[in-house]
Amino acid sequence: MEPLPVPASVTAVLLDIEGTTTPITFVKDILFPYIQDHVEEYLQKHWPEEECQEDVRQLRLQAEKDSGVKGFVPVPSSAKPPAEIIKGAVDNVLWQMSLDRKTTALKQLQGHMWRSAYATGKVKGEVYDDVVPALKKWKEANLKLYIFSSGSVEAQKLLFGYSIEGDLLELLHGHFDTSVGSKVESASYRRIAEQIGCSAENILFLTDITDEAEAAREAGVHVAIAVRPGNAALTDEEKSKYHLISSFHQLRLPSTP
Structure with missing residues (x-):
């Protein structure tokens, strides 16, 4: 040219x-797979933190809005055991990502996970x-x-x-x-x-x-x-x-x- x-x-x-x-592949092959592979580990590690709790709250609120969507995945209430809530949140995140959704709740959690990954050198x-x-x-x-x-x-x-x-x-x-x-x-x-x-x-x-x-x-x-x-x-x-x-x-x- x-x-x-x-x-x-x-x-x-x-x-x-x-x-x-x-490269487009950076998002497709690096950033998104990082979320899919590490979301459960991230939620378990950061569970006591207010930021993590807020991320899960937002996922729960989004799940309530999605209750009429075919195949939607609920996020258990805060009264449930942490392990059950985390499993529901992970399943919800994976479901949203499988549909390439861009909800604020999903983007917020992804942003916090990527921030941690960049800061620790896991992603560049x-x-x-x-x-x-x-x-x-x-x-x-x-x-x-x-x-x-x-x-x-x-x-x-x-x-x-x-x-x-x-x-x-x-x-x-x-x-x-x-x-x-x-x-x-x-x-x-x-x-x-x-x-x-x-x-x-x-x-x-x-x-x-x-x-x-x-x-x-x-x-x-x-x-x-x-x-x-x-x-x-x-x-x-x-x-x-x-x-x-x-x-x-x-x-x-x-x-x-």
Whole structure:
């Protein structure tokens, strides 16, 4: 793929994570299996802690909301023995994950488990080889760097704070998650521009998802599609419609020969 000149108006780069800075397989093959393999152990170890108790309470409340869903798994009441509650909570978590659900209760527990895993070195955030050199170069060129991911801000900070390349948070100026809106809605990108303190045309958004790219473009944001191994294949129409990059090194800043 050819080098892609970065428009002179761009002062901020907004980055997706999965399939853009980080292999999709990291979430699928590392983060999610970690939860499945260690949730029972985690609940047993942290059971006396208030945070753990709150996680289970939230799972129980979500289970009550799901009582009409086919195959739902209840979480026993707090009056039951801990072993019984833990078993129910584990089964509920595995059931939710099997359906790829994104409930707040599930994401909260997952976030706490991943925080522990990162902090103890059991998990390290993966980034492509070209990411760190590019981020450093862009920051030296006075571009502001931001993350926009469907994963929580906390999860984002864990991935970049405990990455295989060390702590990368000092390279980033801020983080956005779906609390600003869906990634496939144009309004989300306008809100981000407002919060950054610039106009949409000052932002370059890098993502592997064409629906996200289209939403950003409709908001007036510059976009490019990351074509990485394992990412969803693009149609010929999509290939002709968007700028494509297979490496961040292909982005050429205005002052770069």
